[in-house]
Amino acid sequence: MYSIKKITGDLTWVGANDRRLAMFEGVYSVPDGVSYNSYLLHDEKTVLFDTVDKSVHQRFLENLDAALQGRKLDYLVVHHMEPDHSASVVELTVKYPEMKIVCNEKILTLIKQFEYFDMDSRVCLVTENDTLDTGRHTLHFIMAPMVHWPEVMVTYDSTDKVLFSADAFGCFGALNGALFSDEVDFNRDYMDEARRYYANIVGKYGPQVEALLDKTSALDIKMICPLHGFLWRKNLGDILSKYALWSSYTPETDGVMIAYASVYGNTENAAEILACRLREKGVKTVMYDVSVTPASDIISAAFKWSHLVFASTTYNAGIFVAMEAVITDLAEHNIQNRTVAIIENGSWAPTSGELIRGKLSECRDITFLEKKISLMSSLKFEQLAEIDEMADALAATLPKQAIAAPDGSVKAEELPPPPAEVDPTTAFKFSYGLFVLTARDGDKDNGCIINTAIQITEKPFRISIAVNKANFTCDMISKTGEFNVSILAESAPFKVFQQFGFQSGRDADKFEGCGYNTRTANGIMYLPENTTGIISGKVKDAYDYGTHMLFIADVTQAFVLSAEMSVTYQYYFAHIKPKPPAPKEKKAGYVCRICGYVHEGEELPEDFICPLCKHGAEDFEKL
């Protein structure tokens, strides 16, 4: 019996889950199973995106058959020829003899390698930016070599704005009835598995992942459909910002991961004492016994934490076997940009420390603590000072804000007196909402992003908005005395903020190609999607406060559009706005605190205006 899920009007998930698999790729434990995602697009032509692993082939065929609803299959797009996604290719060519296979040259080579038969006659070869029209939908093909294999490509459906991302943005874990990341608590329950998947499957290929992120950054993406795990249709910034960190080998968390190998518990003891000393200093720590914790979890943790301590006994004149596997794996996964400390142990010739250092020295931007700790069988009382020194040295290289008060509290008498001057960043602590403010002057529709709409009185229903006078919308409201406030929802994609916030209505039509023409009784546009409510205002009073106009307005129309949560300024920064990847080399320059634009150079002109978000020099800070 089939088990399929509708994604959009035209798109259906026809993949399958495997919860019996012990080791994915024979290496990675998957205690919560794994999903093999395959997608069927119904258009004038039918298009299948990838197939599945042979373990779930039968269920997949039933699913596909049901989703096709009696139609034939016109196209199979193969993004990745790894057998967990291509096991059913041959059978489909038999079952659907007219089906064309859409792939690139490298994929075709691999099809022939894996399947031993010639399919040249049924292949449509594509290269970078080629397109395929299937009726209502236009598919754009984007090459993504080494994300995870050299032949990989992804597809962007510009009609529904869906990215079929192959292995990118995948996650271990079977789909448990839910299909979308917003149907579960992804950050709490799945982000660790997404990181473990990323680090182990594509962690080695950070620059290639960055190249794919670069290529797709200009696309208006509303949904991401990966080959494993949940699909993304909300809060895409959550996963995009993680990918920006992971692909640039930027640690997510300032703190210390301690991985140890200990045959009789003495190396473990030294590691435990170090962890205690670090915690006493307020440093976050995690510990792993490499003989117990699977290597893939430790690789994943190494991609998360900023500081790594390896404590290993010496074994057969080398590194203890389980630790050697982890260190080799880590070096092969291209770990970079970490601070590393080493504790070695040995009863007659401790050598593991130098050997670990030697292996990790091949990685880029690894800073070793100069002094390693060398134990002879066990930690001696007089060596406690060395543990203290190591804890001090690790804490000293962490940023101050990463170090908590040891007991988790701050004593009142230790608090510095509050500064007398005004810190403008305190304003970021306000719990602002975010809104699209729209106006109409003659035939001209326009809008901008504001965070300053609030209710003043209930009877009469009256609100205030403050608008930057540099915004064209401000001029329009001053002239017409009318506006709409579209209250943005948490589902609002970054594109909305780019559309209304990062360009000027003086030289752009912000509603061009928006696909809607929704107006309130005052004739002004409002946003029908990604909004929770709409308020129309008629200006009663206007006050000029230098840079901004404050408008007090009577509410003339108001209605609720959805039960979703309205977005806040903090939510936007945490979940929606993609965080720019850390610059590779530290260059002289200034970064915009509003949108992350970097102006390179020693000087920032006083009258500089950010080309992206139009904020002035006062909103830039030195890199």
Ligand code: FEO
């Ligand atoms: Fe799930 Fe690289 O394949």
